Amino acid sequence: MEEQLRERIQAVEARIAAACERAGRDRSEVQVIAVTKYVSLETTGKAIRLGLNHIGENRWQDVQPKWEAYADEATWHFIGHLQTNKVKDVVGKFAYIHSLDRLSLAAELEKKAASRGLTIPCFIQLNISGEDTKYGLPPEQLFDFVKRIAAMPSLRIEGLMTMAPYETDAEATRPIFRGLREWRDRLNEEGHLGYEVKGLSMGMSGDFEVAIEEGATWVRLGTVLVGKES
Numbered sequence: 001m002e003e004q005l006r007e008r009i010q011a012v013e014a015r016i017a018a019a020c021e022r023a024g025r026d027r028s029e030v031q032v033i034a035v036t037k038y039v040s041l042e043t044t045g046k047a048i049r050l051g052l053n054h055i056g057e058n059r060w061q062d063v064q065p066k067w068e069a070y071a072d073e074a075t076w077h078f079i080g081h082l083q084t085n086k087v088k089d090v091v092g093k094f095a096y097i098h099s100l101d102r103l104s105l106a107a108e109l110e111k112k113a114a115s116r117g118l119t120i121p122c123f124i125q126l127n128i129s130g131e132d133t134k135y136g137l138p139p140e141q142l143f144d145f146v147k148r149i150a151a152m153p154s155l156r157i158e159g160l161m162t163m164a165p166y167e168t169d170a171e172a173t174r175p176i177f178r179g180l181r182e183w184r185d186r187l188n189e190e191g192h193l194g195y196e197v198k199g200l201s202m203g204m205s206g207d208f209e210v211a212i213e214e215g216a217t218w219v220r221l222g223t224v225l226v227g228k229e230s
């Protein structure tokens with residue numbers, strides 16, 4: 001079990017290093033979030049002990065026991081759709097929110113963070129593919145959105161996040177990831193936030209190498225890295 005996990009981690013690491021090499025990027029520019037939503041508390045603990053200290057989950061109900069067991073041993077990333085009435089559960093526990101996609105959510109995060117004196121690093125989730133089954137802000141609304149965010153002092157925009165459609169050929173996801181990078185660059189040119197935004201949270205098990213080639217700074221890896229149980 002543990003040996004298998006160790007081997008998976010090594011295999012993914014080699015693939016990340018090779019993608020960085022192809023893209024002329026330094027390995028230190030890409031961070032890995034281990035997505036543990038498909039695995040048990042025990043496997044999550046093993047993953048953390050093997051050095052995967054950024055953990056991603058998308059439902060508070062599911063992650064709660066894991067968070068309670070390992071809160072201080074990892075940095076926690078909320079990567080899934082966040083309902084406004086669940087904001088109270090995640091503020092103060094998750095270091096990063098990857099799914100900021102609407103003003104009502106921003107306002108609630110701001111309120112809860114401010115009342116606790118916290119600053120929350122967030123990624124704005126864009127729906128680059130335009131699929132109506134995907135969450136995310138339509139990209140053409142990004143600049144108006146960040147103008148409003150700029151007035152929320154407890155939110156700090158780390159970058160942009162997207163999910164590519166599932167493709168059997170990972171290469172087909174490239175325009176989505178390139179599109180996210182271009183929106184980030186445009187965001188910086190427009191300067192509405194008053195600071196530079198560097199982060200690109202993109203790439204999952206099936207497409208992370210392409211995402212890295214296109215500039216990902218955080219890849220969110222579940223199945224390929226920690227496996228899928230039950």
Ligand SMILES: *Cc1c(COP(=O)(O)O)cnc(C)c1O
Pocket residue numbers: 035037058079080163204205206220221222223224
């Ligand atoms: C589940 C999930 C992942 C990881 O999925 P895998 O394909 O198993 O790597 C990444 N990002 C988000 C937002 C997810 O919900």
